[in-house]
Amino acid sequence: MNLLDVLLDENNRDPICMSDDAGRILCFEQVAVIPYRGRLYCVLKPLDKVEGIKDDEAIAFYVDMRGEEPALKVVERESTALTIFEKYYDLLEAEAANRGQK
16 A cells, blocks of 8 residues: 555554664554645654654654655654644644534
8 A cells, every 4th residue: 555545544543664774663653644834744653662752752754755655754853843743732622622512
């Protein structure tokens, strides 16, 4: 399956697995997909232990479309990562508000 198909499939609950720079396979739970300023971002929570990441933390990635296949890259600019997490928290608040109205 194409990475975009996996990310955009609301019914997909399978982990997203990729290799790090050392060749180690890391698996992540998909938390959110956030379009922002012409790019597609996602928030992923590591299922495996990642150095420097606490068990209750997630990582912001963007979909890099420059290669032959789409690839996930870590958002390195702190201000962009914070914006993506703010948008994620906004989505959570909106979802909670919608549940409260039903």
